[in-house]
Amino acid sequence: MNKKIQFAKIYDKFVDQIFRFIFIKVNSKEIAEDLTSETFLKTWTAFSNGKISNPKAFLYKTARNLIIDYYRDKSKNNFLSLEEIPEAKDSNPSFFDQILKDEKIALIKSALQELKEEYQEVITLRYLNGLSIKEISQILEKSPEAIRTSLSRAIQALKEICNKKQKISSS
Amino acid sequence: MREKEIIQNLKKLRKIRPERDWVKKTKIEIVGESFPVFYFKTILMGIFILLVSIGIVKAEGALPGEPLYLIKRGMEKIQTVFLKKEKKPEIVLESVEKRVEELSQVVEKNQPKKLASAIKEVKKESFEAAKVLKESKIEKEKLSNVWTTLRKIGDVEKKLEIEIPVSEYENAISQKIEIIIQDLEKSNLTPAQKKILEKAKEDLKNGDLESALTKVLLISKVEDWSQSSK
Numbered sequence: 001m002n003k004k005i006q007f008a009k010i011y012d013k014f015v016d017q018i019f020r021f022i023f024i025k026v027n028s029k030e031i032a033e034d035l036t037s038e039t040f041l042k043t044w045t046a047f048s049n050g051k052i053s054n055p056k057a058f059l060y061k062t063a064r065n066l067i068i069d070y071y072r073d074k075s076k077n078n079f080l081s082l083e084e085i086p087e088a089k090d091s092n093p094s095f096f097d098q099i100l101k102d103e104k105i106a107l108i109k110s111a112l113q114e115l116k117e118e119y120q121e122v123i124t125l126r127y128l129n130g131l132s133i134k135e136i137s138q139i140l141e142k143s144p145e146a147i148r149t150s151l152s153r154a155i156q157a158l159k160e161i162c163n164k165k166q167k168i169s170s171s
Numbered sequence: 172m173r174e175k176e177i178i179q180n181l182k183k184l185r186k187i188r189p190e191r192d193w194v195k196k197t198k199i200e201i202v203g204e205s206f207p208v209f210y211f212k213t214i215l216m217g218i219f220i221l222l223v224s225i226g227i228v229k230a231e232g233a234l235p236g237e238p239l240y241l242i243k244r245g246m247e248k249i250q251t252v253f254l255k256k257e258k259k260p261e262i263v264l265e266s267v268e269k270r271v272e273e274l275s276q277v278v279e280k281n282q283p284k285k286l287a288s289a290i291k292e293v294k295k296e297s298f299e300a301a302k303v304l305k306e307s308k309i310e311k312e313k314l315s316n317v318w319t320t321l322r323k324i325g326d327v328e329k330k331l332e333i334e335i336p337v338s339e340y341e342n343a344i345s346q347k348i349e350i351i352i353q354d355l356e357k358s359n360l361t362p363a364q365k366k367i368l369e370k371a372k373e374d375l376k377n378g379d380l381e382s383a384l385t386k387v388l389l390i391s392k393v394e395d396w397s398q399s400s401k
Contacts, residue, residue: 004202004203005210007201007202008198008202011198011201011202012198015189015194015197015198016188016189016194019187019188019189020184020185020187020188023187024184024187029189032189033189033193033197036189036197037197037200037201040197040201041201044201044202102180102183104172104176104180105180105183105184107172107180108177108180108181108183108184109184112181112184123181127178127181127182127184128181128182128184128185128187129185130185155174155177155178158177159172159173159174159177162172162177163172166172
């Protein structure tokens with residue numbers, strides 16, 4: 001089968017997952033779009049040269065590296081543009097309005113973004129993107145046992161933040 | 172909030188997804204046309220090529236007045252565009268031959284509706300041929316098929332008791348025969364050949380191009396053969 005056709009299928013299958021994975025970390029639609037398209041472009045270049053055996057793992061690893069580069073560049077340039085401020089609203093304010101109308105979902109999202117990077121990643125990959133422990137271990141290059149432990153701790157940490165936030169809002 | 176509830180709400184965040192327009196646009200930017208469009212275009216192109224090929228094959232046997240005849244003539248015209256100038260007289264004679272052959276077929280198959288178109292095509296093509304022949308030289312060997320063409324025109328005229336309007340073409344052929352006769356008169360002919368040549372001149376004078384052409388081509392052949400054997 002033509003490589004373009006093969007890659008088009010990979011794109012269709014993973015574009016939502018990759019965008020979601022990036023969005024949770026950068027909290028901006030525009031930046032998530034830019035980094036997602038860059039992720040697929042880099043993966044396509046490697047794929048067309050026959051350098052990829054596991055496209056899914058490659059996509060996630062590329063996305064992770066691009067997010068790291070993005071934050072590194074951001075810390076170098078102390079001045080931030082409006083769109084780069086995590087709390088800044090997107091140009092299209094209705095983007096997630098529908099999803100975040102539910103208070104509990106809004107609470108979970110904001111708590112998730114307060115988690116440390118390692119916990120945020122395992123939770124996003126496991127519960128938002130539905131990856132198996134084995135797949136997560138391949139992407140994060142850790143043993144499945146380490147992922148299980150990390151996931152359990154991450155849920156506990158998330159629970160604590162959520163409960164804390166709920167207490168503050170009710171008081 | 173309990174752990175189960177947290178996980179349930181986390182799963183609801185799966186609704187976060189990029190806008191469809193952006194997804195489509197980005198896909199085209201990265202891999203070109205989206206898969207179905209790319210696939211669809213390839214299939215369409217294949218069908219188009221197949222239909223054109225079938226059309227061309229079927230058009231080869233088309234007769235004047237039939238829809239595919241236009242494709243046949245179009246293909247012939249395209250082929251002549253890339254021809255060298257010296258090849259043109261030969262090709263126009265072949266074209267007249269084809270049109271006369273089509274006319275013969277229409278008459279043989281008894282298709283009166285196509286007759287007018289077939290005669291029109293012969294007239295048009297012979298007029299074109301006359302123009303080219305008057306302006307250019309042609310080897311006498313190339314005229315050998317003209318004999319068949321003239322005979323077929325004569326057959327149709329006799330059968331239908333009509334006159335095919337090809338006088339321009341006949342004049343052009345007549346001029347070419349005259350040139351051959353003049354060349355033959357300058358060469359060393361045997362008394363028998365001279366006799367045939369005289370008869371050919373007479374045929375030409377009487378407008379019997381078919382007989383005149385047969386005779387001059389016969390003398391020419393013998394003449395060429397005797398010269399090459401010397």
